[in-house]
Amino acid sequence: MNQKTLAVYPGSFDPITNGHVYIAERAAAIFDELTVSILYNEHKNATFSVDERIDMAREALKHLPNVKVDSFQGLLVDYMRQVKSRVIIRGLRAMSDFEYEFQIALMNRQLAPEVETFFIVTDPKYSYVSSSGVREVFHFGGTVQGLVPDCVFKKLSEKFNIKN
Numbered sequence: 001m002n003q004k005t006l007a008v009y010p011g012s013f014d015p016i017t018n019g020h021v022y023i024a025e026r027a028a029a030i031f032d033e034l035t036v037s038i039l040y041n042e043h044k045n046a047t048f049s050v051d052e053r054i055d056m057a058r059e060a061l062k063h064l065p066n067v068k069v070d071s072f073q074g075l076l077v078d079y080m081r082q083v084k085s086r087v088i089i090r091g092l093r094a095m096s097d098f099e100y101e102f103q104i105a106l107m108n109r110q111l112a113p114e115v116e117t118f119f120i121v122t123d124p125k126y127s128y129v130s131s132s133g134v135r136e137v138f139h140f141g142g143t144v145q146g147l148v149p150d151c152v153f154k155k156l157s158e159k160f161n162i163k164n
């Protein structure tokens with residue numbers, strides 16, 4: 001039986017950046033299907049609502065036919081079991097990401113031994129790009145063109161009511 005492998009790329013995506021899009025493209029080229037799943041975390045003060053983040057991610061990833069966008073709450077491993085996926089995708093920018101990611105991957109393995117975390121290394125041109133960095137630079141009038149998809153650039157202009 002030839003079963004399709006569904007991978008899940010979870011994160012805050014507040015908002016999605018070109019670094020995230022790069023990871024999604026790489027993962028979608030390897031796995032049959034990829035779901036980019038946006039974590040709704042009531043304890044984290046997000047800039048964009050989950051619906052806004054979903055809309056931006058859908059627009060930014062529409063060129064990838066085997067990629068879907070979804071959201072989840074609570075434990076990632078519960079969500080993985082719910083959608084019947086055993087592959088978690090995470091992106092690595094620098095050693096500083098590694099420690100945090102390593103800890104989460106081991107915790108998730110403890111909770112769900114059947115689930116595997118796969119790390120994809122970023123393109124060096126996105127190694128300094130983060131959602132929080134993009135929000136801050138934009139807020140203070142810097143340009144983020146080339147670092148985020150066009151739809152995110154538009155949404156940032158609306159949100160902060162500025163044109164950079």
Ligand code: ADP
Nearest residue numbers: 010011012013019020090091092122126129130
């Ligand atoms: P989280 O809040 O779960 O860290 P993020 O949206 O910040 O969510 O990131 C989701 C995943 O994407 C993480 O694995 C993160 O390391 C990775 N990531 C974020 N920015 C980049 C980038 N520029 N290049 C590659 N991976 C990235």
